[in-house]
Amino acid sequence: MNRICVIGAGYVGLTTAACFAHLGNNVICSDVNEDRVRSINSGELPIVEEGLEDLVARYLASGDLVVTTDNIVAVSQADFVFLCLPTPEGPNGRADMTRVNEVASSIGPHLKVGAVVVNKSTVPIGSANVVRQALQRQDVQVVSNPEFLREGTAIHDFLNPDRVVIGADDEEAAIRLSSLYVKLGAPIVVTDAATAETIKYASNAFLATKLSFVNALATLCESVGADVRQVTLGMGYDPRVGSSFLKPGPGWGGSCFPKDVAALIGMAEDAGYDFALLKGVVAINDLQHRRIVEKVVRLVGGDINGKKVALWGLTFKANTDDLRESPALKIAELLAELGAQVAGYDPTVHNGLEGLTVVDDPYSACQDAVAVVVTTEWDEFRWIDFDKVGSVMQRRVVVDARNLLDASTVRKNGFTYEGIGIR
Numbered sequence: 001m002n003r004i005c006v007i008g009a010g011y012v013g014l015t016t017a018a019c020f021a022h023l024g025n026n027v028i029c030s031d032v033n034e035d036r037v038r039s040i041n042s043g044e045l046p047i048v049e050e051g052l053e054d055l056v057a058r059y060l061a062s063g064d065l066v067v068t069t070d071n072i073v074a075v076s077q078a079d080f081v082f083l084c085l086p087t088p089e090g091p092n093g094r095a096d097m098t099r100v101n102e103v104a105s106s107i108g109p110h111l112k113v114g115a116v117v118v119n120k121s122t123v124p125i126g127s128a129n130v131v132r133q134a135l136q137r138q139d140v141q142v143v144s145n146p147e148f149l150r151e152g153t154a155i156h157d158f159l160n161p162d163r164v165v166i167g168a169d170d171e172e173a174a175i176r177l178s179s180l181y182v183k184l185g186a187p188i189v190v191t192d193a194a195t196a197e198t199i200k201y202a203s204n205a206f207l208a209t210k211l212s213f214v215n216a217l218a219t220l221c222e223s224v225g226a227d228v229r230q231v232t233l234g235m236g237y238d239p240r241v242g243s244s245f246l247k248p249g250p251g252w253g254g255s256c257f258p259k260d261v262a263a264l265i266g267m268a269e270d271a272g273y274d275f276a277l278l279k280g281v282v283a284i285n286d287l288q289h290r291r292i293v294e295k296v297v298r299l300v301g302g303d304i305n306g307k308k309v310a311l312w313g314l315t316f317k318a319n320t321d322d323l324r325e326s327p328a329l330k331i332a333e334l335l336a337e338l339g340a341q342v343a344g345y346d347p348t349v350h351n352g353l354e355g356l357t358v359v360d361d362p363y364s365a366c367q368d369a370v371a372v373v374v375t376t377e378w379d380e381f382r383w384i385d386f387d388k389v390g391s392v393m394q395r396r397v398v399v400d401a402r403n404l405l406d407a408s409t410v411r412k413n414g415f416t417y418e419g420i421g422i423r
């Protein structure tokens with residue numbers, strides 16, 4: 001049985017730990033955040049991730065998973081040490097490697113002879129070498145193994161990957177790490193570390209490009225009277241285009257796309273290449289938040305100063321509690337800059353947020369509002385009673401930034417309805 005240590009018990013780390021336990025390994029996961037570790041061990045997860053709570057409970061109970069605050073104890077018996085640490089956006093868009101470097105330096109002396117340290121965090125190209133130096137261990141190999149899971153479907157994605165990418169400069173380490181994934185039956189791309197690190201950034205940047213393309217296309221559709229949903233349906237049958245990731249929205253967000261696109265632009269700049277395409281992708285995304293606000297302002301008559309606007313959904317997408325770089329929060333900020341009072345409802349958000357009032361149900365958010373914006377595609381918004389919503393609002397205006405609602409039902413209730421790229 002392999003002994004695996006996972007450092008960092010966030011969306012990636014806890015998923016990795018629980019899934020490796022599920023795959024028959026002995027796993028110890030460590031995190032510096034004591035509250036986080038306490039709540040995991042008491043059976044209440046600090047994050048919302050479908051299926052994770054059950055999996056963690058099952059393997060904590062069987063003893064195949066242990067969660068601790070002590071990185072040093074955690075690494076001491078491990079054959080593999082997975083770094084699942086935050087790499088947030090640092091100065092000038094570059095990835096901040098502080099935590100990865102700190103952890104690598106501190107665990108170095110305590111690693112088992114011949115252990116493999118795995119960078120699962122999204123780290124700048126060249127980081128395998130940086131971590132190797134920080135560890136100060138000649139007998140330990142460092143391998144890049146980027147993660148491609150999505151929040152909300154993390155367990156499913158981990159256990160059913162499209163591919164596994166392993167970047168190692170040492171063949172034996174690559175083979176050892178591959179053996180952990182063989183059961184999953186996915187293609188395993190074995191390459192050098194720098195290439196693996198580049199695959200991760202390239203994948204996220206490409207997906208963000210696809211989304212900015214579709215958001216720009218939606219704007220064009222509005223001007224020429226075409227329906228973006230039909231346009232993308234017609235495009236998507238071509239396997240070279242593909243039908244996924246073509247839904248226009250309020251702009252892409254989340255803990256990774258914004259920072260990873262910025263980091264790739266920065267790395268290209270450092271390498272002497274002006275990645276103008278990606279700069280355009282970011283500019284279109286910023287514009288998309290503004291376009292939603294412009295729709296609200298236009299539909300309520302040109303001025304929202306002193307008026308109330310409701311937001312349905314605050315997380316960066318549905319089925320997660322993650323608010324990091326959420327388009328909804330950017331839109332709230334822009335509305336507030338124009339003098340609006342913003343009230344938001346989200347099924348996973350119950351604490352106050354700066355610049356907006358968080359309420360406990362979608363109807364209260366709309367009380368006395370002049371418009372409501374669907375900012376996150378939570379399924380429950382499909383089943384809202386629009387007659388009831390209309391009765392509490394000052395004006396009946398809906399901006400559906402996710403094209404989630406049935407326009408005719410909403411309009412039947414006397415609302416002015418506008419989506420994205422549709423009539």
Ligand code: NAD
Binds near residue numbers: 013084086102120
């Ligand atoms: P997260 O913020 O949810 O979790 C990181 C965890 O690391 C936190 O619980 C934090 O307390 C812990 N931590 C910080 N410093 C520590 C230390 N010194 N020792 C032990 N634990 C420490 O982050 P995440 O979303 O899981 O992302 C982690 C990495 O994976 C990032 O590089 C991210 O880009 C990448 N990634 C994230 C996703 C995703 O969907 N969230 C997907 C693929 C890759």
Ligand code: UGA
Binds near residue numbers: 147149245251253318
């Ligand atoms: C994304 C990638 O999909 C994962 O492969 C990657 O591992 C991860 O980033 C990461 O590196 O952290 P995630 O951030 O969980 O996963 O979210 P996505 O489902 O990709 O959505 C990202 C953003 O794009 C969201 O704001 C979402 O609402 C938006 N989106 C997505 C659209 O507007 N339209 C779509 O068709 C799809």
